[in-house]
């Protein structure tokens with residue numbers, strides 16, 4: 001689904017935009033996918049697992065997101081560069097079409113600038129525009145205090161914990177927490 005471009009200002013005063021992905025974003029998105037995988041343990045890929053991301057696959061992915069009636073992907077551009085992206089998607093199945101899921105990640109150099117907050121305000125507004133949805137769901141990995149703080153600020157509450165959901169390369173096991181934010185009942 002395509003949504004209108006949203007301009008905003010970062011905490012440091014730089015101009016930024018949220019908008020749906022375009023072909024011109026492909027090199028920046030590939031760079032972001034690879035770099036972000038090495039900058040945090042809190043996303044589900046290691047840099048060596050990023051070989052599967054190619055320009056062709058990324059174009060297919062952007063086209064799929066923009067054409068779907070149950071998905072929105074937004075990229076964030078800061079001074080023309082891709083800072084990260086976020087997604088919201090929901091099922092079309094009768095029994096689960098009241099539930100949306102979201103995902104978000106940014107390159108480290110753009111953390112703590114308010115981009116995550118703007119992304120969530122936008123994703124929540126999109127969800128509120130779909131009368132079928134009653135809740136948004138997400139997961140975060142134990143220790144991701146920045147993500148948790150953002151999600152709680154945006155009205156999400158912890159609903160459960162999956163023990164040992166993540167195993168890092170060094171064997172460390174981490175729990176995964178699920179959160180829900182109600183849109184309406």
Ligand SMILES: CC(C)(COP(=O)(O)OP(=O)(O)OC[C@H]1O[C@@H](n2cnc3c(N)ncnc32)[C@H](O)[C@@H]1OP(=O)(O)O)[C@@H](O)C(=O)NCCC(=O)NCCS
Pocket residue numbers: 040042043084104105106107110111112113114115116117118139140141144145146147149150153
């Ligand atoms: C999690 C992430 C998306 C947050 O985006 P962001 O743009 O940095 O978030 P914002 O700047 O809008 O807000 C972060 C909030 O957390 C607060 N915060 C920052 N570090 C914190 C910490 N260590 N503990 C608690 N709160 C913290 C900030 O003060 C800010 O709140 P405020 O705006 O009320 O001051 C981003 O940091 C990121 O991409 N991290 C790596 C990937 C990731 O973890 N993705 C989520 C997977 S579940």
